[in-house]
Amino acid sequence: MKLTFSVIKADIGGYVGHSDTHPEVVETVKKVIEEEKEKGNLIDCNILTCGDDIAIVMTHTHGVDNEVVHRIAWNAFEKGTEVAKKLKLYGAGQDLLTDAFSGNIKGLGPGVAEMEFEERPSEPLIVFFADKTSPSAWNLPLYEMFADPMNTAGLVIDPKMHDGYTFEVLDVYSGKAVKLSTPAELYDLLALIGSVGKYVVKNVYRNYDGEIAATASTQKLSLMAGQYVGKDDPVMVVRAQSGFPAVGEILEPFARPWIVEGWMRGSHNGPLMPVSFEDARPSRFDGPPRVIAAGFQLAQGKLVGPTDMFRDPAFDKARVRAQDMADILRRQGIFEPHRLPAEEMEYTTLPKILKKLEGRFYDIEEQRLEKGQVMEKEDMD
Ligand code: 13P
Ligand code: 13P
Ligand code: MG
Ligand code: MG
Ligand code: MG
Structure with a gap:
Protein backbone atom coordinates (compact mmCIF):
# COMPACT_ATOMS: atom_id res chain seq x y z
CA MET A 1 0.00 0.00 0.00
CA LYS A 2 1.35 3.39 -1.01
CA LEU A 3 1.11 5.85 1.81
CA THR A 4 1.22 9.65 1.55
CA PHE A 5 2.69 11.78 4.31
CA SER A 6 1.53 15.40 3.98
CA VAL A 7 2.51 18.41 6.03
CA ILE A 8 0.71 21.67 5.23
CA LYS A 9 1.45 24.79 7.26
CA ALA A 10 0.31 28.38 7.58
CA ASP A 11 0.49 31.43 9.80
CA ILE A 12 -3.13 32.38 10.36
CA GLY A 13 -2.57 34.78 13.24
CA GLY A 14 0.08 35.52 15.83
CA TYR A 15 -0.29 35.67 19.61
CA VAL A 16 1.15 38.11 20.70
CA GLY A 17 2.47 39.85 17.59
CA HIS A 18 4.38 37.18 15.65
CA SER A 19 5.51 35.18 18.70
CA ASP A 20 3.13 32.27 19.28
CA THR A 21 -0.13 30.63 18.26
CA HIS A 22 -3.32 30.89 20.32
CA PRO A 23 -4.63 27.63 21.86
CA GLU A 24 -8.19 28.33 20.69
CA VAL A 25 -7.03 28.66 17.08
CA VAL A 26 -4.91 25.50 17.29
CA GLU A 27 -7.84 23.60 18.82
CA THR A 28 -10.15 24.77 16.03
CA VAL A 29 -7.73 23.61 13.31
CA LYS A 30 -7.29 20.30 15.13
CA LYS A 31 -11.04 19.73 15.40
CA VAL A 32 -11.57 20.14 11.64
CA ILE A 33 -8.78 17.69 10.85
CA GLU A 34 -9.98 15.12 13.37
CA GLU A 35 -13.49 15.24 11.91
CA GLU A 36 -11.98 14.41 8.51
CA LYS A 37 -10.11 11.51 10.05
CA GLU A 38 -13.39 10.25 11.55
CA LYS A 39 -15.04 10.53 8.12
CA GLY A 40 -12.30 8.25 6.76
CA ASN A 41 -10.63 10.86 4.56
CA LEU A 42 -7.36 10.58 6.49
CA ILE A 43 -5.65 7.65 8.17
CA ASP A 44 -4.21 9.82 10.89
CA CYS A 45 -3.39 13.44 11.73
CA ASN A 46 -1.49 15.63 14.12
CA ILE A 47 -0.88 19.33 14.70
CA LEU A 48 2.50 20.94 15.31
CA THR A 49 3.22 24.56 16.11
CA CYS A 50 6.37 26.62 15.84
CA GLY A 51 6.23 30.30 16.72
CA ASP A 52 3.15 31.79 15.06
CA ASP A 53 2.85 28.95 12.52
CA ILE A 54 0.61 25.87 12.55
CA ALA A 55 1.46 22.66 10.66
CA ILE A 56 -1.10 19.98 9.89
CA VAL A 57 0.46 16.51 9.62
CA MET A 58 -1.68 14.00 7.70
CA THR A 59 -1.31 10.41 6.53
CA HIS A 60 -3.57 9.06 3.78
CA THR A 61 -3.61 7.10 0.54
CA HIS A 62 -4.72 9.87 -1.85
CA GLY A 63 -1.22 10.69 -3.15
CA VAL A 64 0.55 14.06 -3.27
CA ASP A 65 -1.16 17.22 -4.57
CA ASN A 66 -4.54 15.70 -3.83
CA GLU A 67 -7.56 18.00 -3.90
CA VAL A 68 -9.37 16.30 -0.99
CA VAL A 69 -6.34 16.56 1.30
CA HIS A 70 -5.45 20.11 0.31
CA ARG A 71 -9.08 21.17 0.78
CA ILE A 72 -9.09 19.67 4.29
CA ALA A 73 -6.07 21.79 5.22
CA TRP A 74 -7.53 24.88 3.57
CA ASN A 75 -10.85 24.49 5.40
CA ALA A 76 -9.06 23.93 8.71
CA PHE A 77 -7.00 27.09 8.23
CA GLU A 78 -10.11 29.05 7.23
CA LYS A 79 -11.96 27.91 10.36
CA GLY A 80 -8.88 28.76 12.43
CA THR A 81 -8.72 32.17 10.79
CA GLU A 82 -12.32 32.91 11.86
CA VAL A 83 -11.27 32.37 15.48
CA ALA A 84 -8.05 34.36 14.97
CA LYS A 85 -10.11 37.24 13.56
CA LYS A 86 -12.56 37.08 16.46
CA LEU A 87 -9.62 37.32 18.88
CA LYS A 88 -8.09 40.00 16.65
CA LEU A 89 -4.81 38.10 16.62
CA TYR A 90 -1.96 39.68 14.74
CA GLY A 91 -2.05 39.12 11.00
CA ALA A 92 -5.15 36.91 11.23
CA GLY A 93 -5.30 34.82 8.06
CA GLN A 94 -2.03 36.31 6.81
CA ASP A 95 -1.00 33.25 4.77
CA LEU A 96 -4.40 32.68 3.12
CA LEU A 97 -3.89 34.86 0.09
CA THR A 98 -7.19 34.19 -1.64
CA ASP A 99 -10.82 33.79 -0.62
CA ALA A 100 -11.47 30.75 -2.77
CA PHE A 101 -9.82 27.33 -2.75
CA SER A 102 -9.09 26.22 -6.29
CA GLY A 103 -8.20 22.52 -6.08
CA ASN A 104 -4.59 22.77 -4.89
CA ILE A 105 -3.31 24.72 -1.92
CA LYS A 106 0.02 25.47 -3.63
CA GLY A 107 0.20 29.08 -4.66
CA LEU A 108 -2.54 30.07 -2.23
CA GLY A 109 -0.18 30.85 0.65
CA PRO A 110 0.35 27.81 2.91
CA GLY A 111 3.58 25.78 2.71
CA VAL A 112 3.43 22.15 1.59
CA ALA A 113 5.82 19.21 2.07
CA GLU A 114 4.44 15.86 0.89
CA MET A 115 5.88 12.48 -0.05
CA GLU A 116 4.46 9.14 -1.16
CA PHE A 117 6.14 5.83 -0.31
CA GLU A 118 5.67 2.21 0.59
CA GLU A 119 5.81 2.06 4.40
CA ARG A 120 8.87 0.05 5.45
CA LYS A 356 11.73 61.58 -1.99
CA LEU A 357 15.42 62.36 -2.47
CA GLU A 358 15.15 62.33 -6.26
CA GLY A 359 16.57 65.57 -7.62
CA ARG A 360 18.76 66.05 -4.57
CA PHE A 361 21.42 63.67 -5.83
CA TYR A 362 24.31 65.34 -7.68
CA ASP A 363 27.48 64.22 -9.38
CA ILE A 364 30.10 64.65 -6.70
CA GLU A 365 32.97 64.74 -9.20
CA GLU A 366 31.34 67.45 -11.34
CA GLN A 367 30.61 69.55 -8.29
CA ARG A 368 34.22 69.29 -7.12
CA LEU A 369 35.46 70.49 -10.49
CA GLU A 370 32.98 73.37 -10.53
CA LYS A 371 34.12 74.39 -7.04
CA GLY A 372 37.73 74.11 -8.16
CA GLN A 373 37.07 76.51 -11.03
CA VAL A 374 35.41 78.97 -8.70
CA MET A 375 38.43 78.79 -6.39
CA GLU A 376 40.83 79.42 -9.28
CA LYS A 377 38.87 82.54 -10.31
CA GLU A 378 38.92 83.83 -6.74
CA ASP A 379 42.66 83.22 -6.53
CA MET A 380 43.22 85.32 -9.65
CA ASP A 381 41.39 88.34 -8.24
P1 13P B 1 6.38 35.65 10.64
O1 13P B 1 6.96 35.38 9.27
O2 13P B 1 6.66 34.53 11.60
O3 13P B 1 4.92 36.00 10.57
O4 13P B 1 7.15 36.89 11.24
C1 13P B 1 7.11 38.07 10.53
C2 13P B 1 7.79 39.20 11.17
O5 13P B 1 7.80 40.25 10.61
C3 13P B 1 8.45 39.04 12.48
O6 13P B 1 9.14 40.20 12.86
P1 13P C 1 21.40 1.10 19.55
O1 13P C 1 22.57 0.18 19.79
O2 13P C 1 21.05 1.98 20.72
O3 13P C 1 20.19 0.34 19.03
O4 13P C 1 21.82 2.13 18.37
C1 13P C 1 22.12 1.63 17.13
C2 13P C 1 22.55 2.70 16.18
O5 13P C 1 23.02 2.38 15.12
C3 13P C 1 22.41 4.14 16.51
O6 13P C 1 22.91 4.98 15.52
MG1 MG D 1 8.49 34.66 8.19
MG1 MG E 1 3.32 36.05 11.67
MG1 MG F 1 5.94 32.64 11.41
Whole structure:
Protein backbone atom coordinates (compact mmCIF):
# COMPACT_ATOMS: atom_id res chain seq x y z
CA MET A 1 0.00 0.00 0.00
CA LYS A 2 1.35 3.39 -1.01
CA LEU A 3 1.11 5.85 1.81
CA THR A 4 1.22 9.65 1.55
CA PHE A 5 2.69 11.78 4.31
CA SER A 6 1.53 15.40 3.98
CA VAL A 7 2.51 18.41 6.03
CA ILE A 8 0.71 21.67 5.23
CA LYS A 9 1.45 24.79 7.26
CA ALA A 10 0.31 28.38 7.58
CA ASP A 11 0.49 31.43 9.80
CA ILE A 12 -3.13 32.38 10.36
CA GLY A 13 -2.57 34.78 13.24
CA GLY A 14 0.08 35.52 15.83
CA TYR A 15 -0.29 35.67 19.61
CA VAL A 16 1.15 38.11 20.70
CA GLY A 17 2.47 39.85 17.59
CA HIS A 18 4.38 37.18 15.65
CA SER A 19 5.51 35.18 18.70
CA ASP A 20 3.13 32.27 19.28
CA THR A 21 -0.13 30.63 18.26
CA HIS A 22 -3.32 30.89 20.32
CA PRO A 23 -4.63 27.63 21.86
CA GLU A 24 -8.19 28.33 20.69
CA VAL A 25 -7.03 28.66 17.08
CA VAL A 26 -4.91 25.50 17.29
CA GLU A 27 -7.84 23.60 18.82
CA THR A 28 -10.15 24.77 16.03
CA VAL A 29 -7.73 23.61 13.31
CA LYS A 30 -7.29 20.30 15.13
CA LYS A 31 -11.04 19.73 15.40
CA VAL A 32 -11.57 20.14 11.64
CA ILE A 33 -8.78 17.69 10.85
CA GLU A 34 -9.98 15.12 13.37
CA GLU A 35 -13.49 15.24 11.91
CA GLU A 36 -11.98 14.41 8.51
CA LYS A 37 -10.11 11.51 10.05
CA GLU A 38 -13.39 10.25 11.55
CA LYS A 39 -15.04 10.53 8.12
CA GLY A 40 -12.30 8.25 6.76
CA ASN A 41 -10.63 10.86 4.56
CA LEU A 42 -7.36 10.58 6.49
CA ILE A 43 -5.65 7.65 8.17
CA ASP A 44 -4.21 9.82 10.89
CA CYS A 45 -3.39 13.44 11.73
CA ASN A 46 -1.49 15.63 14.12
CA ILE A 47 -0.88 19.33 14.70
CA LEU A 48 2.50 20.94 15.31
CA THR A 49 3.22 24.56 16.11
CA CYS A 50 6.37 26.62 15.84
CA GLY A 51 6.23 30.30 16.72
CA ASP A 52 3.15 31.79 15.06
CA ASP A 53 2.85 28.95 12.52
CA ILE A 54 0.61 25.87 12.55
CA ALA A 55 1.46 22.66 10.66
CA ILE A 56 -1.10 19.98 9.89
CA VAL A 57 0.46 16.51 9.62
CA MET A 58 -1.68 14.00 7.70
CA THR A 59 -1.31 10.41 6.53
CA HIS A 60 -3.57 9.06 3.78
CA THR A 61 -3.61 7.10 0.54
CA HIS A 62 -4.72 9.87 -1.85
CA GLY A 63 -1.22 10.69 -3.15
CA VAL A 64 0.55 14.06 -3.27
CA ASP A 65 -1.16 17.22 -4.57
CA ASN A 66 -4.54 15.70 -3.83
CA GLU A 67 -7.56 18.00 -3.90
CA VAL A 68 -9.37 16.30 -0.99
CA VAL A 69 -6.34 16.56 1.30
CA HIS A 70 -5.45 20.11 0.31
CA ARG A 71 -9.08 21.17 0.78
CA ILE A 72 -9.09 19.67 4.29
CA ALA A 73 -6.07 21.79 5.22
CA TRP A 74 -7.53 24.88 3.57
CA ASN A 75 -10.85 24.49 5.40
CA ALA A 76 -9.06 23.93 8.71
CA PHE A 77 -7.00 27.09 8.23
CA GLU A 78 -10.11 29.05 7.23
CA LYS A 79 -11.96 27.91 10.36
CA GLY A 80 -8.88 28.76 12.43
CA THR A 81 -8.72 32.17 10.79
CA GLU A 82 -12.32 32.91 11.86
CA VAL A 83 -11.27 32.37 15.48
CA ALA A 84 -8.05 34.36 14.97
CA LYS A 85 -10.11 37.24 13.56
CA LYS A 86 -12.56 37.08 16.46
CA LEU A 87 -9.62 37.32 18.88
CA LYS A 88 -8.09 40.00 16.65
CA LEU A 89 -4.81 38.10 16.62
CA TYR A 90 -1.96 39.68 14.74
CA GLY A 91 -2.05 39.12 11.00
CA ALA A 92 -5.15 36.91 11.23
CA GLY A 93 -5.30 34.82 8.06
CA GLN A 94 -2.03 36.31 6.81
CA ASP A 95 -1.00 33.25 4.77
CA LEU A 96 -4.40 32.68 3.12
CA LEU A 97 -3.89 34.86 0.09
CA THR A 98 -7.19 34.19 -1.64
CA ASP A 99 -10.82 33.79 -0.62
CA ALA A 100 -11.47 30.75 -2.77
CA PHE A 101 -9.82 27.33 -2.75
CA SER A 102 -9.09 26.22 -6.29
CA GLY A 103 -8.20 22.52 -6.08
CA ASN A 104 -4.59 22.77 -4.89
CA ILE A 105 -3.31 24.72 -1.92
CA LYS A 106 0.02 25.47 -3.63
CA GLY A 107 0.20 29.08 -4.66
CA LEU A 108 -2.54 30.07 -2.23
CA GLY A 109 -0.18 30.85 0.65
CA PRO A 110 0.35 27.81 2.91
CA GLY A 111 3.58 25.78 2.71
CA VAL A 112 3.43 22.15 1.59
CA ALA A 113 5.82 19.21 2.07
CA GLU A 114 4.44 15.86 0.89
CA MET A 115 5.88 12.48 -0.05
CA GLU A 116 4.46 9.14 -1.16
CA PHE A 117 6.14 5.83 -0.31
CA GLU A 118 5.67 2.21 0.59
CA GLU A 119 5.81 2.06 4.40
CA ARG A 120 8.87 0.05 5.45
CA PRO A 121 8.85 -2.64 8.18
CA SER A 122 9.84 0.26 10.45
CA GLU A 123 9.33 3.81 9.16
CA PRO A 124 10.91 6.50 11.37
CA LEU A 125 10.73 10.03 10.04
CA ILE A 126 11.29 13.53 11.28
CA VAL A 127 9.28 16.67 10.58
CA PHE A 128 11.34 19.85 10.91
CA PHE A 129 9.38 23.05 11.34
CA ALA A 130 10.95 26.50 11.57
CA ASP A 131 9.76 30.03 12.29
CA LYS A 132 11.32 33.39 11.34
CA THR A 133 13.18 31.94 8.38
CA SER A 134 12.67 30.72 4.81
CA PRO A 135 12.79 27.38 2.91
CA SER A 136 16.42 27.92 1.96
CA ALA A 137 17.24 27.41 5.66
CA TRP A 138 17.16 23.66 4.86
CA ASN A 139 19.84 23.88 2.13
CA LEU A 140 22.78 23.56 4.52
CA PRO A 141 21.46 20.76 6.76
CA LEU A 142 20.18 18.74 3.76
CA TYR A 143 23.64 18.90 2.23
CA GLU A 144 25.18 17.69 5.48
CA MET A 145 22.59 14.93 6.04
CA PHE A 146 22.72 13.49 2.54
CA ALA A 147 26.08 14.45 1.03
CA ASP A 148 28.64 15.07 3.78
CA PRO A 149 30.28 11.88 5.11
CA MET A 150 31.83 13.88 7.95
CA ASN A 151 28.26 14.38 9.21
CA THR A 152 26.67 11.16 7.99
CA ALA A 153 28.80 8.08 8.52
CA GLY A 154 26.12 6.02 6.76
CA LEU A 155 27.20 7.47 3.38
CA VAL A 156 30.38 5.47 3.84
CA ILE A 157 29.23 2.43 5.79
CA ASP A 158 25.63 1.72 4.70
CA PRO A 159 25.61 -0.12 1.33
CA LYS A 160 22.22 1.43 0.36
CA MET A 161 23.56 4.95 0.98
CA HIS A 162 26.94 4.45 -0.62
CA ASP A 163 25.75 5.48 -4.13
CA GLY A 164 24.77 8.85 -2.70
CA TYR A 165 21.64 10.95 -3.17
CA THR A 166 20.12 13.17 -5.85
CA PHE A 167 19.01 16.67 -4.91
CA GLU A 168 16.18 18.37 -6.76
CA VAL A 169 16.96 22.09 -6.64
CA LEU A 170 14.43 24.79 -7.45
CA ASP A 171 15.23 28.26 -8.76
CA VAL A 172 12.55 30.21 -6.91
CA TYR A 173 12.63 33.07 -9.42
CA SER A 174 12.20 31.09 -12.65
CA GLY A 175 10.26 28.18 -11.11
CA LYS A 176 12.60 25.76 -12.91
CA ALA A 177 14.21 22.79 -11.17
CA VAL A 178 17.37 20.75 -11.77
CA LYS A 179 18.40 17.33 -10.41
CA LEU A 180 22.01 16.96 -9.24
CA SER A 181 23.49 13.63 -8.22
CA THR A 182 25.98 13.48 -5.34
CA PRO A 183 28.80 12.73 -4.79
CA ALA A 184 29.53 13.15 -8.55
CA GLU A 185 27.94 16.60 -8.88
CA LEU A 186 28.50 17.76 -5.32
CA TYR A 187 30.35 20.94 -6.22
CA ASP A 188 27.71 21.92 -8.79
CA LEU A 189 25.07 21.37 -6.11
CA LEU A 190 26.92 23.53 -3.60
CA ALA A 191 27.50 26.24 -6.21
CA LEU A 192 23.73 26.55 -6.48
CA ILE A 193 22.38 25.95 -2.98
CA GLY A 194 24.95 28.23 -1.35
CA SER A 195 22.92 31.03 -3.01
CA VAL A 196 20.12 30.84 -0.47
CA GLY A 197 18.12 33.71 -1.91
CA LYS A 198 17.71 31.98 -5.27
CA TYR A 199 17.98 28.19 -4.92
CA VAL A 200 16.15 25.86 -2.54
CA VAL A 201 16.26 22.07 -2.23
CA LYS A 202 12.79 20.68 -2.98
CA ASN A 203 13.38 16.89 -2.78
CA VAL A 204 16.16 14.40 -2.09
CA TYR A 205 16.16 10.90 -3.63
CA ARG A 206 18.31 7.84 -2.88
CA ASN A 207 20.48 6.90 -5.89
CA TYR A 208 20.44 3.18 -5.00
CA ASP A 209 16.76 2.82 -5.97
CA GLY A 210 15.29 6.30 -6.51
CA GLU A 211 13.40 6.18 -3.20
CA ILE A 212 12.29 9.56 -1.81
CA ALA A 213 14.33 10.54 1.26
CA ALA A 214 13.35 14.12 2.04
CA THR A 215 10.99 16.85 0.91
CA ALA A 216 10.70 20.51 1.84
CA SER A 217 8.16 23.29 1.45
CA THR A 218 9.57 25.75 -1.04
CA GLN A 219 6.79 28.30 -1.23
CA LYS A 220 8.11 31.80 -1.42
CA LEU A 221 5.14 34.07 -1.09
CA SER A 222 6.98 36.99 -2.52
CA LEU A 223 6.59 35.43 -5.94
CA MET A 224 2.97 34.42 -5.48
CA ALA A 225 1.69 37.71 -4.18
CA GLY A 226 3.69 39.66 -6.74
CA GLN A 227 5.46 41.54 -3.98
CA TYR A 228 7.81 40.60 -1.19
CA VAL A 229 5.43 39.50 1.56
CA GLY A 230 7.62 36.42 2.05
CA LYS A 231 5.86 34.80 5.02
CA ASP A 232 7.33 31.45 4.24
CA ASP A 233 8.43 29.84 7.50
CA PRO A 234 9.22 26.32 6.25
CA VAL A 235 8.60 22.63 6.98
CA MET A 236 10.58 19.59 5.88
CA VAL A 237 10.10 15.83 6.14
CA VAL A 238 13.10 13.48 6.33
CA ARG A 239 12.95 9.65 6.40
CA ALA A 240 15.40 7.94 8.74
CA GLN A 241 17.33 4.70 9.29
CA SER A 242 18.09 1.60 7.19
CA GLY A 243 19.16 3.08 3.87
CA PHE A 244 18.55 6.64 5.00
CA PRO A 245 20.61 8.67 7.48
CA ALA A 246 20.19 7.59 11.12
CA VAL A 247 17.98 9.84 13.25
CA GLY A 248 21.13 11.18 14.93
CA GLU A 249 22.76 11.92 11.58
CA ILE A 250 19.65 13.85 10.53
CA LEU A 251 19.67 15.92 13.73
CA GLU A 252 23.43 16.50 13.88
CA PRO A 253 23.64 19.57 11.55
CA PHE A 254 21.41 21.45 14.02
CA ALA A 255 23.99 21.01 16.79
CA ARG A 256 26.08 23.67 15.02
CA PRO A 257 23.84 26.68 14.39
CA TRP A 258 24.26 28.63 11.17
CA ILE A 259 22.82 31.90 9.92
CA VAL A 260 19.50 32.00 8.07
CA GLU A 261 17.31 34.78 6.70
CA GLY A 262 13.89 35.78 8.04
CA TRP A 263 14.34 37.28 11.51
CA MET A 264 12.57 40.56 12.48
CA ARG A 265 10.15 41.76 9.81
CA GLY A 266 11.45 38.97 7.57
CA SER A 267 14.33 41.31 6.85
CA HIS A 268 17.24 40.17 9.02
CA ASN A 269 19.73 37.34 9.26
CA GLY A 270 19.94 35.33 12.45
CA PRO A 271 21.09 31.98 13.87
CA LEU A 272 18.68 29.03 13.60
CA MET A 273 18.17 27.84 17.18
CA PRO A 274 17.08 24.21 17.73
CA VAL A 275 14.49 24.14 20.53
CA SER A 276 11.95 21.90 22.26
CA PHE A 277 8.28 22.27 21.31
CA GLU A 278 7.84 24.22 24.56
CA ASP A 279 10.49 26.76 23.63
CA ALA A 280 9.32 27.49 20.09
CA ARG A 281 8.02 30.95 21.03
CA PRO A 282 10.43 33.45 19.52
CA SER A 283 10.25 36.83 21.20
CA ARG A 284 13.71 38.44 21.32
CA PHE A 285 13.66 40.89 18.40
CA ASP A 286 10.88 38.51 17.25
CA GLY A 287 13.39 35.65 17.24
CA PRO A 288 16.00 34.43 16.93
CA PRO A 289 14.76 31.97 14.27
CA ARG A 290 13.60 28.66 15.78
CA VAL A 291 13.44 25.09 14.57
CA ILE A 292 11.67 22.12 16.15
CA ALA A 293 12.05 18.45 15.19
CA ALA A 294 9.06 16.13 15.61
CA GLY A 295 9.93 12.43 15.37
CA PHE A 296 7.29 9.93 14.26
CA GLN A 297 7.16 6.19 13.68
CA LEU A 298 4.50 5.05 11.23
CA ALA A 299 2.43 1.91 11.81
CA GLN A 300 0.08 1.18 8.87
CA GLY A 301 -0.13 4.91 8.37
CA LYS A 302 -0.88 5.65 12.03
CA LEU A 303 1.29 8.38 13.50
CA VAL A 304 3.14 7.04 16.51
CA GLY A 305 4.43 10.21 18.13
CA PRO A 306 5.51 12.89 17.94
CA THR A 307 8.54 12.84 20.15
CA ASP A 308 10.29 16.15 20.77
CA MET A 309 13.74 15.47 19.28
CA PHE A 310 15.50 18.69 20.34
CA ARG A 311 14.41 18.25 23.98
CA ASP A 312 17.87 16.84 24.61
CA PRO A 313 20.53 18.57 26.76
CA ALA A 314 23.01 17.64 24.02
CA PHE A 315 21.51 20.59 22.06
CA ASP A 316 21.94 23.03 24.98
CA LYS A 317 25.32 24.14 23.71
CA ALA A 318 23.84 24.87 20.27
CA ARG A 319 21.20 27.01 21.96
CA VAL A 320 23.83 28.97 23.90
CA ARG A 321 25.95 29.36 20.78
CA ALA A 322 22.91 30.59 18.83
CA GLN A 323 22.36 33.23 21.49
CA ASP A 324 26.00 34.34 21.24
CA MET A 325 25.59 34.56 17.46
CA ALA A 326 22.38 36.54 17.98
CA ASP A 327 24.27 39.04 20.18
CA ILE A 328 26.96 39.47 17.55
CA LEU A 329 24.41 40.12 14.81
CA ARG A 330 22.21 42.38 16.94
CA ARG A 331 25.24 44.63 17.47
CA GLN A 332 24.95 45.49 13.75
CA GLY A 333 21.47 46.99 14.25
CA ILE A 334 20.06 48.16 10.93
CA PHE A 335 23.38 47.55 9.16
CA GLU A 336 24.04 44.64 6.79
CA PRO A 337 24.81 41.76 7.09
CA HIS A 338 22.36 41.60 10.02
CA ARG A 339 19.75 43.45 7.98
CA LEU A 340 19.22 41.70 4.65
CA PRO A 341 20.28 43.36 1.40
CA ALA A 342 17.47 45.54 0.01
CA GLU A 343 16.30 43.04 -2.63
CA GLU A 344 15.83 40.29 0.00
CA MET A 345 13.90 42.33 2.54
CA GLU A 346 10.30 41.42 3.20
CA TYR A 347 9.32 45.05 3.02
CA THR A 348 11.34 48.16 2.65
CA THR A 349 10.90 51.91 2.53
CA LEU A 350 14.00 52.34 0.39
CA PRO A 351 12.20 53.00 -2.94
CA LYS A 352 10.04 55.65 -1.22
CA ILE A 353 13.08 57.28 0.37
CA LEU A 354 14.89 57.29 -2.97
CA LYS A 355 11.84 58.85 -4.62
CA LYS A 356 11.73 61.58 -1.99
CA LEU A 357 15.42 62.36 -2.47
CA GLU A 358 15.15 62.33 -6.26
CA GLY A 359 16.57 65.57 -7.62
CA ARG A 360 18.76 66.05 -4.57
CA PHE A 361 21.42 63.67 -5.83
CA TYR A 362 24.31 65.34 -7.68
CA ASP A 363 27.48 64.22 -9.38
CA ILE A 364 30.10 64.65 -6.70
CA GLU A 365 32.97 64.74 -9.20
CA GLU A 366 31.34 67.45 -11.34
CA GLN A 367 30.61 69.55 -8.29
CA ARG A 368 34.22 69.29 -7.12
CA LEU A 369 35.46 70.49 -10.49
CA GLU A 370 32.98 73.37 -10.53
CA LYS A 371 34.12 74.39 -7.04
CA GLY A 372 37.73 74.11 -8.16
CA GLN A 373 37.07 76.51 -11.03
CA VAL A 374 35.41 78.97 -8.70
CA MET A 375 38.43 78.79 -6.39
CA GLU A 376 40.83 79.42 -9.28
CA LYS A 377 38.87 82.54 -10.31
CA GLU A 378 38.92 83.83 -6.74
CA ASP A 379 42.66 83.22 -6.53
CA MET A 380 43.22 85.32 -9.65
CA ASP A 381 41.39 88.34 -8.24
P1 13P B 1 21.40 1.10 19.55
O1 13P B 1 22.57 0.18 19.79
O2 13P B 1 21.05 1.98 20.72
O3 13P B 1 20.19 0.34 19.03
O4 13P B 1 21.82 2.13 18.37
C1 13P B 1 22.12 1.63 17.13
C2 13P B 1 22.55 2.70 16.18
O5 13P B 1 23.02 2.38 15.12
C3 13P B 1 22.41 4.14 16.51
O6 13P B 1 22.91 4.98 15.52
P1 13P C 1 6.38 35.65 10.64
O1 13P C 1 6.96 35.38 9.27
O2 13P C 1 6.66 34.53 11.60
O3 13P C 1 4.92 36.00 10.57
O4 13P C 1 7.15 36.89 11.24
C1 13P C 1 7.11 38.07 10.53
C2 13P C 1 7.79 39.20 11.17
O5 13P C 1 7.80 40.25 10.61
C3 13P C 1 8.45 39.04 12.48
O6 13P C 1 9.14 40.20 12.86
MG1 MG D 1 3.32 36.05 11.67
MG1 MG E 1 5.94 32.64 11.41
MG1 MG F 1 8.49 34.66 8.19
